[in-house]
Amino acid sequence: MSTFKAKVFVTLKPSILDPQGRTVERALSHLDHGNVGGVRVGKYIELTLSGSRADVEAQLKDITENVLSNPVMEDARWEISEQQGEELVGA
């Protein structure tokens, strides 16, 4: 039984309009950052899970796909690392 730290990244699918990103982009352009484009605003979620690595990975995949993101409109990927341990990357 170990403790794992997970990071989940949720972004709108590229084909979905991102009004929040457009607003940030326009604000930056007014602030003399006209060379900035393609702004997309997503979510970044940190969580801690305890259990065996195999269980935690399966559970995190389930949580990411079914609770933290909407698969119709959003892409999600996750990273998991054992506390003070190596790192694994998933999608």
Added chain:
Amino acid sequence: MSTFKAKVFVTLKPSILDPQGRTVERALSHLDHGNVGGVRVGKYIELTLSGSRADVEAQLKDITENVLSNPVMEDARWEISEQQGEELVGA
């Protein structure tokens, strides 16, 4: 002149209460994910910048600290990579 892809991660400082994270945690606990804790919900922003690497790095630091995050309540870090190039990490 190159094009760089930047990723910015904004999280609430550890001492700041995160009601959205608490709500997610409670929801997960009701969904039989009682081994999940420490949920913190932050922002993940992708942007594209064009210019020289030194200019873009300075600009991204400025944007991250002054536009995309509130330094009183939030921590922010960023990563930048040249399109199809190597990766740099900053904080």
